[in-house]
Amino acid sequence: MNDQVRIVRFNIFDRVFHVFIMVTFLIQAVTGMGRLLYATSWGKFVVNLFGGYGGATTVHNTVGILMIIGFVIHIAYVLAKVEWKSWRKSLFDADSLVPQRADVVHLGQKVRWFFGMGPPPAFDRWTYWEKFDYWAVFWGLPLLAITGLPLMYPLAASRIMPGWVLNVLVLFHRAEALLAMLYIFIIHFTIGHLRRGMFPMNECMFAGSVELEKEREEKPLWIARLEEEGRLEEAIVPGPPYWYRVMYFIFGYTALIVGLYLLLTIIIYRNYIEWH
Amino acid sequence: MHLRRLLRKAVLQAALGLLGALVLWPPAAPAQEEVTSSIRRYRERELSTGYYEEYEVKPRRVRPFVGAPEVVRRYPSVTPYRPRAAVEPNVRSRMEDSHAGIQFYELRRCEECHVEEAKHSHTTRGNLTCRQCHGGEPIAGINYYYSPLNPIRRHAYVCSKCHEGANISFATYLVHEPKAGDPATRKTFASLYYSNWFMYLLIVGTLAFFGLHTLIWVGKESYHAMREKMKPEPQAKSPPEKPEPEEPENE
Incomplete structure (x- = not known):
């Protein structure tokens, strides 16, 4: 793959954030599922890997706080990236992840293409499902944090809210976590690994770069825009070194296996999962 | 030679005997007592x-x-x-x-x-x-x-x-x-009841929409790839099967 011309798509910050959310999300998923299914032998086994119920809870809480810190850093990074002098243009241009009218149009075109009623949509830098992936995490993480922090400190929380609110917060926390796991392990994994042309793995989030010729088909408007603005030359980067590819393949497949194992667990123990 | 054959025969017989014992041995049965849950003990x-x-x-x-x-x-x-x-x-x-x-x-x-x-x-x-x-x-x-x-x-x-x-x-x-999905909960714990419905609809809606989206997409791509493969080679005059989006309507 290294003989092809590659252009940069994700910078080092994006990639580090992605790896960070991968690791922390999977730890939260494992420790959360283990405690949710503690009445089953599987739950006991998983929880005992973390030193018992208390140990798993401590890991879950600590990693949760780490995620909150990571999210705050991410917000600071995003705010620093916006050019505030021309904020309207900066927020709503084609390089921005903010949902725009074009995304709705693309979705309509895509659905029409599904049923053979028109050409596939021509995407710019971000497709609508990539934007959804981003914003799903962006709203899921604060929801889990807002519901998780009072559950972490129930005594302090019950001073500023009635204790029965915690019953409702547990429901939100579990349901949102379940939704996040199902979405990532079914839909995100399918799009990232199983799609034709992606198959072993979509490497761009780890390599940071994509093949120019492939992108010309997938996201023609982006490449056209780069050429028009004369930025294509400076976007060309060398491919990832061999050792780095081996590393992220091992890492990515480890995460995939953990995720699919959790998905299997959800399916097997679905009768034991109570989100309230 | 003779000893070796004897040994082999002995090992074979032992293995067969073990196998027979495994088959014929009565399955492990609980003792004549009912073991209750290890969690709910007093x-x-x-x-x-x-x-x-x-x-x-x-x-x-x-x-x-x-x-x-x-x-x-x-x-x-x-x-x-x-x-x-x-x-x-x-x-x-x-x-x-x-x-x-x-x-x-x-x-x-x-x-x-x-x-x-x-x-x-x-x-x-x-x-x-x-x-x-x-x-x-x-x-x-x-x-x-x-x-x-x-x-x-x-x-x-x-x-x-x-x-x-x-x-x-x-x-x-x-x-x-109370069970959040139970209709009686609407009266006894309304916020739990409606939160449950909200999250239920959110989960089912998101997964149904994007699940179908992904399923149709993957199926359609496979179908196109299959058709590409099955297409006969000499077809110079026919237009390309996949329409190229030359004039995007969205901009």
């Missing part, structure tokens, strides 16, 4: 009596022909005679001995009647027993004035045994919470 009682319920032999008896209000009936009563049916339903929660008058009470376990109440996280995860909160015999109803679980002192007498510093607000957390 630790205090076990310690004080030295009588470990894990190895207790439960009498095989049918449900006695006696009814009591508030008691989940797992089997339909054989006789219609229920002298207590006329008693006001909630009175037991205000009684000093909430189980007064239930026959064979001492032979039964809490979760035989309180099926749903036994499944909550304080028991299944915290390894608490019923009696650690509800107190020993006679178990007072939670609204009995002197009960430790009476809402006026629950936080101080029960919750704070583990949650140091628990206040009245904290004690309003429902340990035996």
